[in-house]
Amino acid sequence: MSSAMQFYVSTLLVYAGVYIIAAWGLNLQFGLTGILSFAYILFQSIGAYLAAVFSLGPPASRADVETYAFGANLPFPLPILVAAAGGALLAAVLGPIVLRRLRSDLQAITMLVMSLIATDVISSDQSLLNGATGLSLVPAPLSTVLGLSSLQYQWFFVGMVAVICAIVYFVMNRITSSPLGRALRTVRESERSAAAIGKNVFALRMRAFIVGGAIAAVSGALLVLFIGSWAPGSWLYIETFVLFAAVIIGGSGNNLGVAIGALVVPVGSVEAVQYLPSFGPPGMIDALQWVVIGLLLLLFIWFRPTGLLPERRRYFPVSDLRNGRQAASEADR
Amino acid sequence: MNATHHMRFLVPVVSLAILVTTGPGLSSGYARSPSSRVASSSRLVFETFEPYSGPDAAFGPLIQAGCFPAARLMNQAGGIGGHQVACNSTDTKGDPADAVPAARRMIATTSNLVGIIGPSSDESTATIPVFQQAHVPFFTNAGQAIFRQDSSPYFYRIYPPDDSAGYAMAVWGHQKGYKRAAAVFGNDPSEQGTVPTFLKAFTKLGGKIVSNQSVALDHPSYRSEIERMLQAKPQVIFTEIDPQTAATFFSELQQLNGSLLPIIGADPTLLPTWFGPVAKAIGTSNLIKYHTAEQPATPASTGVAWHTYNGALRASSADIRNPAQYSSNYTPEVEYDSVNIMGLAMLAAKSTKPSVYNAYITRVTAPSRGAVVVRTFKAGKAALAHHKRIQYLGVTGPFLFNRYHNAPVRFEIDHFDKKGNLVTIGHVTAAEIAAIIK
């Protein structure tokens, strides 16, 4: 493989990893727990911004290039951990506002509105995170220490993303197959039943919201450390829609399915259209790509609402039925 | 259950197929190009790496409009070293996160990629390192001031940085005697790039910014913003906002103030896409009367270079929507010149290998004793065939690259005529701009 091809393939692999991690976080919030998390991209974005400012160094050191409110030069992997904490914290703050009292479609709208407010504020205020221009020239982690060639570094980064993917997958699998996962599915299927068997619905949803937020933030941190820039144009609300499409098409609730969805929608569809024979004026294909994603989503909801790889049906021994409606509602699926 | 089992088997196969077809290997057969009607592996490809979708979707077609006429003329002149030339496009979506994989794909899968036009300000900092690694010359239209000192050998910028556009606007406003100015700029990366130096320079020249607004683009109305601005009693408005915002903003200004105020715009306000909606909104005669704007200076549209360019441009209607609209626009002209410079450097180097001919880019543009001054690719090719040294001037030259491969630029001040063509009414020299930067 030529080195240009290696650069390309390794870049795609990093993006695939980033999108898979992001889709898993959304799967936890939406697929497993049923939260219509329309501010999801905010979690990815806060992770990216935090990883960036905590790699760039104090604002004064970069005053000639960009302005931001705070920052430090933390050693790897602290920027990623700070990002995860930031994503969790954002979820902990937003959660009580939206998850407590509103009907689900109003929750969705409230979160969408929050996403728009954030875009407006960050774009308008130059001093916070360099406004609409965004942050750039974020140093690549460990690049000076490792002494690798740039191609070797690409593969190093692929390896790092793969390891983090594996960790997140492990966490996700533990959650889905644990009693917590069962409780979250119960909340999704019927809040009333969950409450009836003594589950604290709000606390359960908050847990999924916070862990999902942290996972999204990690994906954002990895992306910004790889490409070195982050701007409001990278986290418009439409990006949330893309991830929802990935989760639904892949198989809401199924970790492997969602990973496949992430490969098919954000990574696959963008790459695939580039190899179509060209037609129409420049830009037409790029608009049609969105049309295709939208139609694909509609077709899946119609013909295969469970996605490419449906969530596993779960059956429980009769003895479990004594524990109330929980098991019954699981088996109903 | 059966269906599920079926899918279990099917899914890995399908996803593998997607990965294989989208990934390496099978891909180089198609080049996305309106002009590459015949896929031929020996064609030399110039890629326009710009936004074709997203908020800055107008950039791509505008910039690519310079490549097609250059390629057309090169092919008519017999191509380069026996190769035909083609123009391709790659969409960055105006977002660094989308642009990086697009750049990697472009480099990995375009056979015979010899030169790049781009990136724009939107994705420059994320993708310039990628091009640097690929050892392919790129002529960027990114406006960031940090690239004044970019030391990468494959970087070239003929297009002036945003900050000097800000200086040019301030100098012109000062020369016209305005003391109280309102600044109205969109809250968008490309529009915000101009603001800091404009504010600094106008104040330094003794003027006062009485109102400074960064407006959110494409809103239903700006009456509140306008009323606020009018309270500060400005004599002139300095602006860079997109066409839709401008149409709304200036028509409302007209209503609220009874008439417009003088408007001094940045170069995007001279684009045909800006003229149409704004002229319709406030009336063409008002637009002509009140609006002027800077753009990098080009020689009067009369010389042989411009006629050659314009002829080829108008003949490219198969590739460009309504090509005549770009006739007097700086941006496609400068991209046309960029492609010609790269082509001539290949001929001078007797190699189409980017890492080899790169060293000849400054050589075919620098003035030197005995160099034949050429204004078209064809003339340059003929002179090089006779083993002469050349200096390419093209439509927008001379190109005096400094050690950072930036070329200093003189500005002209234009306004529209009734048909939307540009009329030049003044100049701001590179020396005048250098004087304020100090």
Place this chain on the structure above:
Amino acid sequence: MDLFMAGLGFGLIAASIMALAAVGFTLQLGVADIFNFSFGAVMTASALAGYEANAAGLNVWLCLPVGAAFGAALSVCLNRAILTPFMHRGAGLFGMVIVTLGLAIVIQNLILAIWGPVYFTYQVDNSSTVRWAGMILTTSQIALAACSAAIMVVLHLLLTKTKLGKAMRATAANADLARTSGIRTSRVNDTVWALSGALCGLGGVAFVINTVSFQAATGTDYLILVVAAAVLGGAGQPYGAMIGALIVGVASEVSATVISPDYKDVVALVILIGVLLVRPRGLMASVDLVQAGGEETIA
């Protein structure tokens, strides 16, 4: 004070235009129980229909009925061909939000693909400026506001004085009960989509008469303010939507003059979130939008 009064005047105009769309949106939410994200894309499409009529030589004011007719037709078609079938197939509240969002993206990008990344501009005659009590308005804006007010009155009469209006309100309150009382809810449904679609189209064209210029994403961008107005007033409540539009319009314009124009949307949206937190039903709600443990299905 001058600035405040000027802002108030602008806010009233913005509100009267927003009310058209907000009432249309809230009717769909109340009667059809669909949170229709594609409403903004239909506004853009209607404005585009108005643009084509205008470009063909039709006076810009006559484009209003063109937009209304187009919006009504498109909305009925979308509902019959896509939305109702999806609902019958069991897509719940969640599912319909995703479906309509997908639809919005499809419509908006089809416009982009066909017409390209261009700005559409109406040919609007110059109108004169009227100054009154610190407010500065143009005659065309006053005409738009008057049109909007007249439509609101007609709507009021329709909802309260006609059999159709009563059937609509009954369906909104309880569709099953309405059906068992002999109301043909499917016909009511069609009427609601036609009516709300007409308001959507009117809103789209009126919006562009005021702004002059638009592009493929304009309606979807504007939708969020429309939704804010509708939800603020109490989802499903036509009168609530009018009040919501008034609050959103005036608050954003006054804040732009008094505080800073950078955050005019932010102010309106923060008000929305505030109201939802204090009164989750909105200002005038009767439809039960509070989560009382209602069963919902996922797409």
